[in-house]
Amino acid sequence: MTERSAMTDSAKRLMGAIESRSAVVAVMGLGYVGLPLVRAVHDAGFDVIGYDVDSSKIEDLREGRAYLKHPGEDLFAILSDSEYFTPTNEEESLARADVIILCVPTPLGEHDDPDLFYVESSARSVAQHMKPGALVVLESTTYPGTTREVVLPILLEGANARGMELELGDDLFVAYSPEREDPGRTDKTTRTIPKLVGGLDEVSLALGSALYQSCVDEVHETPSAEVAEAAKLLENVYRAVNIALINEMKLVFDRMGIDVWEVIEAAATKPFGFQRFDPGPGLGGHCIPIDPFYLAWRAREAGHTTRFIELAGEINRRMPEYVVSRVSDALNDDAKHMKGAKILVLGVAYKRNVDDIRESPAAEIISLLRKRGAEVSYHDPHIARFPSMRRYDIALDSVELTGEALERCDCAVVVTDHDAIDWHLVGEHAPLIVDTRDAITKNAGAVRARVVKA
Ligand SMILES: NC(=O)c1ccc[n+]([C@@H]2O[C@H](COP(=O)([O-])OP(=O)(O)OC[C@H]3O[C@@H](n4cnc5c(N)ncnc54)[C@H](O)[C@@H]3O)[C@@H](O)[C@H]2O)c1
Incomplete structure (x- = not known):
């Protein structure tokens, strides 16, 4: 567990903002996974930006029109009336976010190999707009190593191109937290399903864990992001095999x-x-x-x-x-x-x-x-x-x-x-x-x- 005294000022600031719920949280990808997450984060008292490249979803969210049944049709009315939720398809809005969570698709390519197009393109959008001291969390299901080997370099290179020399754990925090949504299930919600969180370093883990502890009932910290990535795949391999x-x-x-x-x-x-x-x-x-x-x-x-x-x-x-x-x-x-x-x-x-x-x-x-x-x-x-x-x-x-x-x-x-x-x-x-x-x-x-x- 990282002592607060060992954290940089950036990390302390973000921890304080998470604890006081003054942090702005952006959710990227407002589908089956992103929308229930928006609900959990919004209910916890955070100001939420919902970003999606699909402008019809943004229009529906503004108008309170339900485009998915699974998160509950009341959610659309609640969000369209809320002053703490901003749906947008403008990337520039990400600049306001203290925490950015990626919930984008991870399909297979033609030969059953991972297609990380959406993860890479959304990470590039984050890199172009994120502010120093932000926490970026990947929630999309993917192979162990994606957060460290694919997402982190895109964030660092993008920041670098903007003249920002960011250091992981000092003024950039990156974690992985798999989504365990089960559409159609009514006895469990995003809040009541235990959440795994793994950081790319200890400070990222502490910040990611604090964020999810404020939104869900139970958080399980994994020793690394790779363990959290692998655990999600183990769960689904277990189902597929059985x-x-x-x-x-x-x-x-x-x-x-x-x-x-x-x-x-x-x-x-x-x-x-x-x-x-x-x-x-x-x-x-x-x-x-x-x-x-x-x-x-x-x-x-x-x-x-x-x-x-x-x-x-x-x-x-x-x-x-x-x-x-x-x-x-x-x-x-x-x-x-x-x-x-x-x-x-x-x-x-x-x-x-x-x-x-x-x-x-x-x-x-x-x-x-x-x-x-x-x-x-x-x-x-x-x-x-x-x-x-x-x-x-x-x-x-x-x-x-x-x-x-x-x-x-x-x-x-x-x-x-x-x-x-x-x-x-x-x-x-x-x-x-x-x-x-x-x-x-x-x-x-x-x-x-x-x-x-x-
Ligand atoms: N559906 C499930 O039950 C479920 C459960 C657990 C985990 N997951 C995982 O969660 C991830 C998301 O799945 P989903 O079912 O929510 O997908 P989805 O297709 O319902 O939603 C993804 C959204 O991301 C948007 N998007 C694509 N590129 C984007 C970008 N660059 N920036 C912003 N938004 C972008 C799409 O427009 C879409 O609205 C996948 O990795 C999936 O494997 C899904």
Whole structure:
């Protein structure tokens, strides 16, 4: 723990401003992660600048229009009325900030390698405008070493180009603190999820920790930024590998005529040593399908292969194909074939109760069904339009879920088990249901339709 007496005047000043809540905090990237963070920092009493390159988001925030459901629709009204929140797409505003937190995307490149374009460009914007004595925190998920090897040099070089000779720990402070948002979850918020913080040096850690302690209930300080970066990836690798394991178990038990969900129900009664994971139609979202490959890439650089990650990726990515083959078999049992079959996909978001289609397995499933000649429509109460995406030419609008719509289809395929879908209606009117989430058994019980679990 750094004694205050050992800190530079710059560090003491910033610590004082954090403790008194007079520090101005800028959040860069106002998406699924940045917006809930804005709420936590604003609620803690800080003056917050919300900066995003997407001007439509800034306009919506000014007008109080909700563009995401997950942080709570009341947030948009609260922020648009608040004199302590300034949404902006002008980089120059960052000059006013004492603390700048980066919540920008970290996608994969074409060959599953890290694409740090957004991290690098946002760090460059910070470097052009930050004042001496600022704390910069990276929250984006990334491989161990990014904060020290990528972000810090950009900040130092940018400051240098402006004639500022900054020293880490003296008048520039840099930390990493991973976001652990789980969109759709209602029992935990940014405030109640414990926050990891790792500094590039001890003073940065002390300042980062003080900042988050003022906004969230529990802060865990890690010995370095690299440990915090690695911990976030471990959490997501753990999920990806366990989901792959249970997806593989689904295929194995299916061959044996055993229902995997019944097996899980039974195994989950063990009070220790077993954590429940549920199978599904494949991975989705911005994290689990992507983050493990950040670690795999870094491991390759360090001369190591990550066999679990590669295998989990392979199994999880094959799930949509398995679902489509089950649809094909189920139609065959009804003396129908895929070509020309009317298929209604239920739920296209990547998981239940969210309005996010990023990396959703629904895209691959719809494409494969279409390739085999099916006429596909979909219903999702949270996704009014499924646009064409980088790799998928979908372009469909959600259809209304009615008894007639269900009776008209040859097969309903459950991809996402949203609470807002009327599962009784589905069970009573669809002739055939291929269910990848066990949604019918869980939500409707015994039904008239023939249900095939996949
Ligand atoms: N979505 C999740 O559930 C989740 C959970 C934990 C961690 N993460 C991680 O958090 C990070 C952000 O993810 P997200 O889901 O919030 O992404 P998002 O796409 O919802 O939001 C990112 C925002 O950053 C903005 N942006 C891009 N470049 C910018 C720049 N140079 N300056 C300012 N703003 C810029 C985009 O316009 C967008 O509004 C990623 O690294 C992700 O892996 C996401």
